[in-house]
Amino acid sequence: MSDGARARWRLIVRGIVQGVGFRPFVFGLARRLALAGHVGNDSGGVFIEVEGAPSALAAFLRELRANPPPLAMMDSIEVEAVPVRGESAFVIVESEARAEANTSISPDVCVCDDCLRELFDPADRRYRYPFINCTHCGPRFTIIQDIPYDRPLTTMSAFPMCPVCAREYHDPTDRRFHAQPVACPTCGPRVWFEAPGQPTLHDDDAIRAAQAALRDGWIVAVKGIGGFHLACDATNDAALCALRRRKGRGDKPFAVMVRDLAAARALAEMDDDQIALLTSKARPIVLLRRRPDAPLSELVAPGNAYVGLMLPYSPLHYLLLDDLTQPLVMTSGNLSDEPICKDNDEALRRLASLADGFLLHNRDIHMWCDDSVMRAFAGRTLPVRRSRGYAPFPIRLAQSVPALIAVGGELKATFCVARDRQAYLSQHIGDMENLETLQAFERALAHFVKLFRITPERVACDLHPGYLSTQWAERFAAEHNLPLVKVQHHHAHIAACLAEHGFAPDVDVIGVSFDGTGYGSDRAIWGGEVLVANCRTFTRVAQLKYVPLPGGDASIKRPYRAALAHLWVAGIPWDDDLPCVSACPPQERRALRQQLERGFNCPPTSSMGRLFDAVAALVGVRQTVTYEAQAAIELEALCDDAEQERYEWVTAPAADGGALLLDPAPMLRRMVDDLRAGVARQVIAARLHNTIAELIAQVSDHVRRQTGLNVVALSGGVFQNVQLLRRTLPRLRAAGFEVLMHHVVPPNDGGLALGQAAVGGWSGCL
Structure with a gap:
C-alpha cells in the first residue's frame, strides 16, 4: 500500500543478525536514505519497518542485501507492504521476546583492529583494559543466556554501565552502540592474579605478575573467553615436562599461541591460505609444518612434524603476550579426558594440582567453548575440531526437518539440534568416555534446546550400544515417548558431508568413508x-x-x-x-x-x-x-x-x-x-x-x-x-x-551428529 509518493515496508531478517551491529547499520542506512520507521530484535531475528519514497525503499533493500555488517550472515529477508503511518523519524525500539521463535547466535569473535589500537593507546580511557570490545568483536556465544541477544540476557548483566559507557551504548552512531559486553575500567569486569603464599594482584599488576611467572617456568591457568587455558613457556623443557606429567597428557601435541604473524613465521612454514586462516576472525588453532630450526621445545609435539599455532584473540591474550618474547603453550584447562573448566571456583578446585598460579577474571562464562582446530587444504578450510569462532553457526539444510536432537558419537563428541532448515552443531564436547563429559554434554544440550527453541519430535544416535551417547539417547527417547533413529556410523559420515553441501535427501553419491x-x-x-x-x-x-x-x-x-x-x-x-x-x-x-x-x-x-x-x-x-x-x-x-x-x-x-x-x-x-x-x-x-x-x-x-x-x-x-x-x-x-x-x-567423528540429524530428520523412524 502507498500514500501518494510514500510507501511502507515491513522486513523480517533471519540469520546471524543479533550482536553483529545489524541494528545500528539499519539505523544509519535508513537515516542516509531519509526513511522513517524502526528496527528491533526479537527471538526470531530482526524486524524492520521503513517508510519513504519507493525509490529509497528499493535502495534500502538493495544495500541491505549487498553490504550487511561484516559479522552478519543473513539466511532470509521477508518483505511485505504495510499501511503508511506518516512517521518522520527512524528509531531503534526495544527487543521483543517470542517463546516460539528462534534465531541464530554469533560465535565469539576475536578483538577487532579498532579496539586493538585503543587497547595500546595511552591516551584512550580503555588503555590496557583486558575486556575492551565493540559491536564488531568480542564474546557472543559464551556469554549469552537466552535470546533475544540483549545485555540483561548475558553474563554482563552483573555490570551496570557507567554514564560514559551508557552514552556509547545508546548512541546509534557509536561503534559500541548496543555492544552487549561493552565495559570500561570504571564499570566492567576485572582481572586478578593469585598463587599460593602470595598476595593477590589486580588489573595490570596481575597481568605483569602472570608474565613474570611464565618467564620463571610456572604453569599458569588463564581464564579466557570460552574457558581456562593452562599456559607455560613453549621453549622451557622443564615446564612442559611438568605440564605433561600433571595433566596426564602423554605425547598428544600442545597448541602454541604467538604474539603476531612474524612470530608464527619463525616457528612454522605457511602459505597464503594458512595465513588467511590463522588471521581470520575465528582465530583457530592451525596445524602447520614446523620449521626445523623452530625455537620450540621438542615436548610441545613429540615426534610430530606439525605444530598447532594460534594468534591472540582476546584483549587479555594480547596483553599477556605483549612483553613476552617466548611463545606460550595454551592447552585446555582440564585433566586429560575431562571437560574444560569455565568458572573460577571450579578452576581453583580442579586445576589446583596442575597450575602454579591463576590469572582470573569476574566476567562469567555461561557456556564453555574450547579452541577450534583447522587445516588449510587446496584453498579451503579443512576442520579438525569445530568450536570457538565457528559454533554455533548453523548449517542450512536442503529441506526442512522436524525438531530433533542428534547426539553424535563417542570420540570428539558433538551434538546437533535441528528444526526446519537449520542444523546447529554444538561446540567440541570431548570424548564421551566418562561421567564428567556426559554431564557437560547434558548441560550444553539443555542450553541449545533453550536457545534455539527446540521441542524435539525425535532423537538420532549411533548404532553402537556401548556409546554413552547412544545409551543417553535411548533413555531420553523412552522417557519422552519419542521415536529413536539409530544411524550407522559410516552412513552418518557421508550424510554429514552431503548435508553441509546442501544435497537433497534422496540424491545418491559414491561415499568413501x-x-x-x-x-x-x-x-x-x-x-x-x-x-x-x-x-x-x-x-x-x-x-x-x-x-x-x-x-x-x-x-x-x-x-x-x-x-x-x-x-x-x-x-x-x-x-x-x-x-x-x-x-x-x-x-x-x-x-x-x-x-x-x-x-x-x-x-x-x-x-x-x-x-x-x-x-x-x-x-x-x-x-x-x-x-x-x-x-x-x-x-x-x-x-x-x-x-x-x-x-x-x-x-x-x-x-x-x-x-x-x-x-x-x-x-x-x-x-x-x-x-x-x-x-x-x-x-x-x-x-x-x-x-x-x-x-x-x-x-x-x-x-x-x-x-x-x-x-x-x-x-x-x-x-x-x-x-x-x-x-x-x-x-x-x-x-x-x-x-x-x-x-x-570435521570429517572425523566431530561431524557425525550433523549426519545423524540429516538421516534422522529425513528418514522414517525405526
Missing part, C-alpha cells in the same frame, strides 16, 4: 567402507577385507598388534627382523597367535585407520600410541612428496556376492620386501598414500560403471590426512568425478 572405528550393521568394526548413499539410506558396495583385531581396543593403543594381525591374514611370517614383530614381547606374541588361530576375542575389522596403524608399526614409525591416530599422523608427516610409485591390491567380489572386498595383502608383502631392501620409511609411507589414493579412484570408477553415479563424497577421520587428499583429489578429478569433502564440519 574411512576412519578408525565404527559399529557396523553386521556388528563388526567397520572403517574402510565404500557406500552408495544418500541422506536416507545406504548400500555397502565395497570394503576392506576383514582382519581380526586381537584384544579389540587393546590393539588400538598398541599398533604392533594390528600389524601382526594384518601379517597373519596376509600369510607373512612373523620374523624378528620386522619392527612390529620385535616390538611385541615373545609371551604376548604367543598369546596373540593363539587368539588369531582360535578366533578368541578377535572382533573382525575393515578399518582403514587400523591399516594405517599397522603400516606405521610395520615400518618402525610407532609401536604404541598415547593419543588417537598418533601412528597415522606420524606416518603422514614422513611422506616423501617426490615419490610416485604405489603398491598393488587385490579386489574381488565377496563369496556371498555382496560388497567388493579390498585386500591389502599384496601391498603388505611388497612393503616387507622394501623394508628388507633398505627402502627409506619416507618412501614406503608415500607409496602407501599413493596406493590408497589409487584404490579410491579405481573403486569409485568401478561403482560408477555399475550405477552411473559421478559424485564422490570423502568423509571419516582418515580424510584429515592432507597427504592422502593431495594424492586422491587429482586422481578422482582426472577421472571426471565431482568430489565433495568437508569444509564446514
Whole structure:
C-alpha cells in the first residue's frame, strides 16, 4: 500500500543478525536514505519497518542485501507492504521476546583492529583494559543466556554501565552502540592474579605478575573467553615436562599461541591460505609444518612434524603476550579426558594440582567453548575440531526437518539440534568416555534446546550400544515417548558431508568413508567402507577385507598388534627382523597367535585407520600410541612428496556376492620386501598414500560403471590426512568425478551428529 509518493515496508531478517551491529547499520542506512520507521530484535531475528519514497525503499533493500555488517550472515529477508503511518523519524525500539521463535547466535569473535589500537593507546580511557570490545568483536556465544541477544540476557548483566559507557551504548552512531559486553575500567569486569603464599594482584599488576611467572617456568591457568587455558613457556623443557606429567597428557601435541604473524613465521612454514586462516576472525588453532630450526621445545609435539599455532584473540591474550618474547603453550584447562573448566571456583578446585598460579577474571562464562582446530587444504578450510569462532553457526539444510536432537558419537563428541532448515552443531564436547563429559554434554544440550527453541519430535544416535551417547539417547527417547533413529556410523559420515553441501535427501553419491572405528550393521568394526548413499539410506558396495583385531581396543593403543594381525591374514611370517614383530614381547606374541588361530576375542575389522596403524608399526614409525591416530599422523608427516610409485591390491567380489572386498595383502608383502631392501620409511609411507589414493579412484570408477553415479563424497577421520587428499583429489578429478569433502564440519567423528540429524530428520523412524 502507498500514500501518494510514500510507501511502507515491513522486513523480517533471519540469520546471524543479533550482536553483529545489524541494528545500528539499519539505523544509519535508513537515516542516509531519509526513511522513517524502526528496527528491533526479537527471538526470531530482526524486524524492520521503513517508510519513504519507493525509490529509497528499493535502495534500502538493495544495500541491505549487498553490504550487511561484516559479522552478519543473513539466511532470509521477508518483505511485505504495510499501511503508511506518516512517521518522520527512524528509531531503534526495544527487543521483543517470542517463546516460539528462534534465531541464530554469533560465535565469539576475536578483538577487532579498532579496539586493538585503543587497547595500546595511552591516551584512550580503555588503555590496557583486558575486556575492551565493540559491536564488531568480542564474546557472543559464551556469554549469552537466552535470546533475544540483549545485555540483561548475558553474563554482563552483573555490570551496570557507567554514564560514559551508557552514552556509547545508546548512541546509534557509536561503534559500541548496543555492544552487549561493552565495559570500561570504571564499570566492567576485572582481572586478578593469585598463587599460593602470595598476595593477590589486580588489573595490570596481575597481568605483569602472570608474565613474570611464565618467564620463571610456572604453569599458569588463564581464564579466557570460552574457558581456562593452562599456559607455560613453549621453549622451557622443564615446564612442559611438568605440564605433561600433571595433566596426564602423554605425547598428544600442545597448541602454541604467538604474539603476531612474524612470530608464527619463525616457528612454522605457511602459505597464503594458512595465513588467511590463522588471521581470520575465528582465530583457530592451525596445524602447520614446523620449521626445523623452530625455537620450540621438542615436548610441545613429540615426534610430530606439525605444530598447532594460534594468534591472540582476546584483549587479555594480547596483553599477556605483549612483553613476552617466548611463545606460550595454551592447552585446555582440564585433566586429560575431562571437560574444560569455565568458572573460577571450579578452576581453583580442579586445576589446583596442575597450575602454579591463576590469572582470573569476574566476567562469567555461561557456556564453555574450547579452541577450534583447522587445516588449510587446496584453498579451503579443512576442520579438525569445530568450536570457538565457528559454533554455533548453523548449517542450512536442503529441506526442512522436524525438531530433533542428534547426539553424535563417542570420540570428539558433538551434538546437533535441528528444526526446519537449520542444523546447529554444538561446540567440541570431548570424548564421551566418562561421567564428567556426559554431564557437560547434558548441560550444553539443555542450553541449545533453550536457545534455539527446540521441542524435539525425535532423537538420532549411533548404532553402537556401548556409546554413552547412544545409551543417553535411548533413555531420553523412552522417557519422552519419542521415536529413536539409530544411524550407522559410516552412513552418518557421508550424510554429514552431503548435508553441509546442501544435497537433497534422496540424491545418491559414491561415499568413501574411512576412519578408525565404527559399529557396523553386521556388528563388526567397520572403517574402510565404500557406500552408495544418500541422506536416507545406504548400500555397502565395497570394503576392506576383514582382519581380526586381537584384544579389540587393546590393539588400538598398541599398533604392533594390528600389524601382526594384518601379517597373519596376509600369510607373512612373523620374523624378528620386522619392527612390529620385535616390538611385541615373545609371551604376548604367543598369546596373540593363539587368539588369531582360535578366533578368541578377535572382533573382525575393515578399518582403514587400523591399516594405517599397522603400516606405521610395520615400518618402525610407532609401536604404541598415547593419543588417537598418533601412528597415522606420524606416518603422514614422513611422506616423501617426490615419490610416485604405489603398491598393488587385490579386489574381488565377496563369496556371498555382496560388497567388493579390498585386500591389502599384496601391498603388505611388497612393503616387507622394501623394508628388507633398505627402502627409506619416507618412501614406503608415500607409496602407501599413493596406493590408497589409487584404490579410491579405481573403486569409485568401478561403482560408477555399475550405477552411473559421478559424485564422490570423502568423509571419516582418515580424510584429515592432507597427504592422502593431495594424492586422491587429482586422481578422482582426472577421472571426471565431482568430489565433495568437508569444509564446514570435521570429517572425523566431530561431524557425525550433523549426519545423524540429516538421516534422522529425513528418514522414517525405526
